[in-house]
Amino acid sequence: MKIRNRLLLVYAVVPMLFCSTAQKAGAxxxxxxxxxxxxxxxxxxxxxxxxxxxxRQNTQxxxxxxxxxxxxxxxxxxxxxxxxxxxxxxVDFQASASGASWTQIRGSLWTLTGADxxxxxxxxxxxxxxxxxxxxxxxxNTNTVADANNGLEILIGSGFSYSVVNSKYDFTNATAxxxxxxxxxxxxxxxxxxxxxxxxxxxxxxxxxxxxxxxVTCWTSYVANWKRDTxxxxxxxxxxxxxxxxxxxxxxxxxxxxxNPTTMLYSNILIRSQCGPGVSGGLIGPPISNWVSAGQFTxxxxxxxxEGRFNGVNTIDNISLEIPESPLPFxxxxxxxxxxxxxxxxxxxxxLTYVVQAVNGSVAGTFTDISGPIVVQGSGNQVTNYVDVGxxxxxxxxxxxxxxxx
Numbered sequence: 001m002k003i004r005n006r007l008l009l010v011y012a013v014v015p016m017l018f019c020s021t022a023q024k025a026g027a028x029x030x031x032x033x034x035x036x037x038x039x040x041x042x043x044x045x046x047x048x049x050x051x052x053x054x055x056r057q058n059t060q061x062x063x064x065x066x067x068x069x070x071x072x073x074x075x076x077x078x079x080x081x082x083x084x085x086x087x088x089x090x091v092d093f094q095a096s097a098s099g100a101s102w103t104q105i106r107g108s109l110w111t112l113t114g115a116d117x118x119x120x121x122x123x124x125x126x127x128x129x130x131x132x133x134x135x136x137x138x139x140x141n142t143n144t145v146a147d148a149n150n151g152l153e154i155l156i157g158s159g160f161s162y163s164v165v166n167s168k169y170d171f172t173n174a175t176a177x178x179x180x181x182x183x184x185x186x187x188x189x190x191x192x193x194x195x196x197x198x199x200x201x202x203x204x205x206x207x208x209x210x211x212x213x214x215x216v217t218c219w220t221s222y223v224a225n226w227k228r229d230t231x232x233x234x235x236x237x238x239x240x241x242x243x244x245x246x247x248x249x250x251x252x253x254x255x256x257x258x259x260n261p262t263t264m265l266y267s268n269i270l271i272r273s274q275c276g277p278g279v280s281g282g283l284i285g286p287p288i289s290n291w292v293s294a295g296q297f298t299x300x301x302x303x304x305x306x307e308g309r310f311n312g313v314n315t316i317d318n319i320s321l322e323i324p325e326s327p328l329p330f331x332x333x334x335x336x337x338x339x340x341x342x343x344x345x346x347x348x349x350x351x352l353t354y355v356v357q358a359v360n361g362s363v364a365g366t367f368t369d370i371s372g373p374i375v376v377q378g379s380g381n382q383v384t385n386y387v388d389v390g391x392x393x394x395x396x397x398x399x400x401x402x403x404x405x406x
Contacts, residue, residue: 028116029320032088033057041089041108049108050167056090059132060313088128088317091152091307103276104168105153105213107306109160110319119299120323123239124351125156125251127319128258129305131181133228134313150312151182153213154234155304156321157273157297169304171211173278175297177236177251177271178211180219181226182308192226195219196253199270209280213308218274223265231258232265235377237351242273242297246281249273249297252351254375261377268353268375268405273297324349330402333383342391344400348376348384353405356386363399373405 030044037057041049089108112118131152157176160169180195198221210218226232236251250272255265273293275281281294300321307314332346348354356371376382391398 027320027322028112029318029322030110031318046112047108047110048162048164048169050106053089053091053108055088056315057087059090059315060092088130088315091305091314091316092312102212103172103210104163104166104170105211105304105306106166106168107153107304109162109169110303111160112301112303112321116321117299117301118239118321118323119241121238121240123300123321123323125177125236125239125300125303125321126233127154128231128233128317129154129181130231130315131226131228132313132315149183149185149308150314151180151213151308152314152316153178153180153211153304153306153308154316155211156236156300156302158299158301159276159279160302160304169306171276173276174211174302175249175273175275175279175293175295176211176302176304177239177249177253177273178219179234179253179255180211180213180216180308181232182213182216182222189225191224192228193222193224194226194255194265195222196266196269196271197221197274199248199250199272209274210276211274213306226265232256233258233261233377235351236271237268239300241299242293245294245296246292248292254351254377256377264375267373268351335400337392338387340390340392342388342398343385344388345383345385346402348382350376350382352376354384355403355405356388356400357403358388358391358398358400360394360396360398362397365399367399367401375405 032055035044035055035057037055039055040051041047041053041055042051044055129152131150155171155174155176155178157174159174160171160176161173162169178197182193182195184191184193195216197219202220206217206220208218212218216222233254233256235254237254239251240249242249250270252268253266253271254268256267257263275293275295275297279293279295281292303319303321305316330347332344334343334345336343336345344356354374354376355369356374357367358370359365359367370388371386374384374386376384388400
């Protein structure tokens with residue numbers, strides 16, 4: 001392509017770049033918009049759940065208010081306080097039973113069967129969660145401030161069992177990827193932590209097995225400053241299973257504000273699967289101690305979530321697990337002159353990060369990064385672009401290529 005009689009060669013040299021097609025194989029999703037308000041999650045096929053985990057089309061923060069407060073109780077409208085989109089499974093931990101023990105956690109478990117079970121590498125999991133600043137407790141369902149330490153855990157894997165009597169899932173024989181929105185009780189930005197099991201971050205103190213919510217030694221890494229009353233999208237992409245014992249599965253974790261995707265807690269970090277004590281192999285190292293499974297992690301057929309502490313109203317919605325079809329080769333879609341700038345557009349894969357490089361004069365020269373990390377959200381086939389400001393004024397040939405970031 002020529003621009004103003006100057007040759008512009010677009011040169012994609014990185015062979016690792018691929019773009020997935022829009023169609024998915026083995027896709028499963030759970031959205032709760034079609035269920036009547038007040039439907040028990042345990043009534044939905046495939047789910048086992050406590051009685052106080054209920055599908056809401058309007059949050060009970062609005063419906064059950066009985067006292068007066070700064071937001072105008074009774075009849076406070078959660079949306080009027082600036083917190084909209086209140087549909088989903090609402091979790092309000094009111095029971096007297098403990099929320100978490102060593103291997104059993106009070107929460108919900110979705111078990112997949114047949115073609116919905118994922119056993120191919122490259123799968124993408126995604127869901128949206130919100131932890132509110134409200135609690136619903138007491139016999140009068142009085143709106144209160146959520147208790148300190150209230151948090152939410154999300155796990156995807158296999159090997160879980162469920163106790164209907166205790167409304168708890170048991171991770172003794174489970175292997176899974178996980179994230180844990182944790183509140184350490186200080187009610188400060190630094191105390192709102194998002195834990196996961198990050199590759200290369202475990203040690204003898206923070207490398208124990210399991211998914212405990214009462215202690216965090218089984219979580220190896222965290223970032224701080226998640227916010228209450230904010231929807232977050234949790235995405236695990238490029239899931240790779242462990243086909244041999246004493247190895248871990250891996251995935252790329254991205255967590256961002258759903259309404260503001262550029263505000264990220266994690267961006268494409270490499271995480272690993274964790275395991276319960278029944279399948280544990282032990283710590284390996286040094287220099288880094290990793291807890292690995294003695295068994296194989298070959299499929300995902302269960303999704304679990306739980307609220308970590310008494311008295312809080314948290315919501316989860318839009319759960320999906322997909323396997324992209326075979327990838328297509330990377331390709332540019334267009335190169336357009338826009339005034340003094342050049343706009344490059346290419347086919348991209350959701351969940352990946354790209355960096356644009358350029359060199360002037362000769363393709364044999366040294367390419368340098370001209371963009372920062374360009375993070376593509378979602379999954380499957382996407383289109384993204386980069387504007388090279390002022391490039392159309394260049395009087396010499398300019399060559400471009402795109403590499404995978406970071």
